[in-house]
Amino acid sequence: MEIVGDQVVFTGQFARNIFRDGFEWGEFLRQCFIVGYRSIGLVAITGFIIGFVLTLQTQPTLKDFGAESYVPGMVSISIIREIGPVIIALICAGKIASSIGAELGSMKVTEQIDAMEVSSANPVQYLVVTRILACTLMVPLLTIMADALALLGGWVGVNIQDHVSATLFFRKSFAALEFSDVIPSVVKTFFFGYAIGFVGCYKGYHSSRGTESVGRAANSAVVSASLWIILLDAIAVQITNLIYY
Amino acid sequence: MDDTVAQEKTTQTAAADDVVIRIEHLKKSFGDNEVLKDISLELHKGENIVVLGRSGQGKSVAIQCVAGLLEPDEGSLKVLDKEVKELSEEELKDLRSKLGFLFQSGALYDSMTVRENLSFPLTRVLKMKDEAEMEKRIKEVLESVGLEEAIDKYPSDLSGGMRKRVGLARTLILRPEIILYDEPTTGLDPITSREISELIVKLQEKYETSSIIITHDMACARIVADRIAVMNDGKFIATGTYDELAKSPDELINNFFK
Numbered sequence: 001m002e003i004v005g006d007q008v009v010f011t012g013q014f015a016r017n018i019f020r021d022g023f024e025w026g027e028f029l030r031q032c033f034i035v036g037y038r039s040i041g042l043v044a045i046t047g048f049i050i051g052f053v054l055t056l057q058t059q060p061t062l063k064d065f066g067a068e069s070y071v072p073g074m075v076s077i078s079i080i081r082e083i084g085p086v087i088i089a090l091i092c093a094g095k096i097a098s099s100i101g102a103e104l105g106s107m108k109v110t111e112q113i114d115a116m117e118v119s120s121a122n123p124v125q126y127l128v129v130t131r132i133l134a135c136t137l138m139v140p141l142l143t144i145m146a147d148a149l150a151l152l153g154g155w156v157g158v159n160i161q162d163h164v165s166a167t168l169f170f171r172k173s174f175a176a177l178e179f180s181d182v183i184p185s186v187v188k189t190f191f192f193g194y195a196i197g198f199v200g201c202y203k204g205y206h207s208s209r210g211t212e213s214v215g216r217a218a219n220s221a222v223v224s225a226s227l228w229i230i231l232l233d234a235i236a237v238q239i240t241n242l243i244y245y
Numbered sequence: 246m247d248d249t250v251a252q253e254k255t256t257q258t259a260a261a262d263d264v265v266i267r268i269e270h271l272k273k274s275f276g277d278n279e280v281l282k283d284i285s286l287e288l289h290k291g292e293n294i295v296v297l298g299r300s301g302q303g304k305s306v307a308i309q310c311v312a313g314l315l316e317p318d319e320g321s322l323k324v325l326d327k328e329v330k331e332l333s334e335e336e337l338k339d340l341r342s343k344l345g346f347l348f349q350s351g352a353l354y355d356s357m358t359v360r361e362n363l364s365f366p367l368t369r370v371l372k373m374k375d376e377a378e379m380e381k382r383i384k385e386v387l388e389s390v391g392l393e394e395a396i397d398k399y400p401s402d403l404s405g406g407m408r409k410r411v412g413l414a415r416t417l418i419l420r421p422e423i424i425l426y427d428e429p430t431t432g433l434d435p436i437t438s439r440e441i442s443e444l445i446v447k448l449q450e451k452y453e454t455s456s457i458i459i460t461h462d463m464a465c466a467r468i469v470a471d472r473i474a475v476m477n478d479g480k481f482i483a484t485g486t487y488d489e490l491a492k493s494p495d496e497l498i499n500n501f502f503k
Contacts, residue, residue, distance in 0.1 A: 022369070107354075115352035118312045119419065120341040121369040 047146030073176030104204025135197030
C-alpha cells in the first residue's frame with residue numbers, strides 16, 4: 001500500500017511540474033535524443049527481424065492451405081496490432097527504463113538529487129518530467145519506425161522463397177489494415193512510453209543509499225516496466241474490443 | 246535596578262536577533278532507531294560552529310533537517326527566523342536559496358562540466374539569463390576557490406580536493422547567508438584538508454556567511470571553529486571554544502582532543 005501511495009504522490013509531483021514555470025526544454029530535447037536516437041539501431045534491427053521471422057514461419061503453413069496471398073495481410077495485422085508495439089516496448093523497457101533507473105539511482109546515491117533540491121533547483125522538473133515526457137513521445141515514434149521495418153522484413157522474407165514485388169506486398173499489407181487496427185495500437189504505445197519513463201524514474205528516484213541499490217533500481221525498473229506493458233496491453237485490447245467490435 | 250533589567254533585556258534581544266539558526270528540542274527517528282534525541286543549538290550571524298562526534302551519532306541528520314531534506318519528528322527548527330516545518334513548498338525553496346550545503350562527496354552533477362555545474366543554480370534559482378553576467382559570477386567563485394583552470398573539466402577529471410572546492414564554489418555562487426558543511430575534509434590528505442579548512446575561513450570572511458561544519462577532523466575544527474558542539478548518542482553533550490573543550494575533564498570529550 002505504501003508503494004502505491006508513493007507512486008500516486010510521484011505521479012502528482014510529475015503532473016504538477018509539467019506545467020510549472022521554467023520547463024526544461026534543453027534537457028527534454030537531450031532526453032529525446034538519448035531515448036529516441038540512441039535506440040534507433042536496436043529497435044530497427046528488432047523490427048526488421050520480427051517481420052522477417054514471422055513471414056518465414058507462417059508462409060509454409062499458409063502455402064499448404066493455398067492461402068499464400070494472405071501472408072502480407074497477416075503479417076501487417078499481427079505486427080501493427082500487437083507484436084510491434086509490445087515487443088518494441090519490452091525492448092525499450094530493457095534499454096531505457098534500466099538506464100534511467102540506474103542513472104537516477106546513482107544520482108541519488110551520490111547525493112546529486114539532494115544537492116539540486118537543497119540549492120532550490122527543482123529535481124523533479126529537471127530529471128523526472130523531461131525523462132517521462134521524452135519516453136512518452138519517443139516510444140510511439142520508435143514503434144512506428146519498427147512496424148515499417150517489420151513490414152520490410154516481411155517482404156524480404158517472402159522473397160526468399162518466392163518473388164513478390166514490393167508494390168504488391170505493401171499494397172496487400174495496407175489493404176488488410178483498418179483504422180481500428182492502427183489507431184488503438186498507436187495510442188497504447190504512448191501509455192507504454194509513459195510506463196517505461198515513469199517506472200525508470202520512480203525506481204531510480206526512490207532507490208536507497210548504497211551502490212547495491214543502483215543495480216537493484218535498474219533491475220526492478222525493467223521488471224516492473226515489462227509487467228506494466230503486458231498489463232496495459234491487456235487493458236488496451238479489452239478497451240479496443242469494446243469500442244470497435 | 247529597572248535600568249539593569251532593561252539593559253539585560255536589550256542585550257538578550259540583540260543576541261536573539263543575531264541568531265540565524267535556532268534548534269530547540271529537536272528529535273528525529275528512523276523507525277525504532279532514535280537518531281536525534283533532543284538537540285538544541287543556536288548559530289549566530291557570522292559564526293562558525295563545528296559539530297564533533299563519532300560516526301553514526303546523528304550529526305549529518307541534524308544538518309539535513311536544517312536544510313529541509315529530512316523532516317524532524319518533534320521540536321522547533323528556525324532558520325533565518327522561519328520555522329522550517331511550517332513553510333510551504335515555495336517558502337522552503339526561497340529559504341534554501343539563502344542556505345548553502347556542501348556535501349561530503351561534493352555531489353557535483355557528473356554529466357555536466359564545472360561551468361555547467363555552476364550555471365545550473367544561477368539559471369534555475371536566480372533565473373539569470375545574461376551570459377556575460379553568469380560567466381563573470383562563475384569566474385569569480387572559481388577564483389575564490391582557486392580553480393579557474395578547471396572551468397571546462399568534468400567532475401570525473403578532478404581530484405577529491407578539487408571536487409570539494411568546486412562543490413564549495415557551487416554553494417557560494419548563490420551567495421548564501423548560511424553554509425552547512427558535511428565533513429568537508431573527509432577523504433583528503435592532511436595538506437589538502439588544511440587548504441580546504443583555510444578556504445572555509447577565508448570564504449566566511451569574504452562572503453560573511455555563518456556556518457555549521459560537521460567533521461571528525463580536529464585540525465579542521467581548530468582552524469575553522471568559533472565554537473564547537475560535541476554530539477554523542479543523539480544529544481549535544483558540550484559546547485565551547487576549542488581551547489575550553491580541550492581542557493574538559495570529561496573523558497569522552499577529551500578523547501577528541503588527544
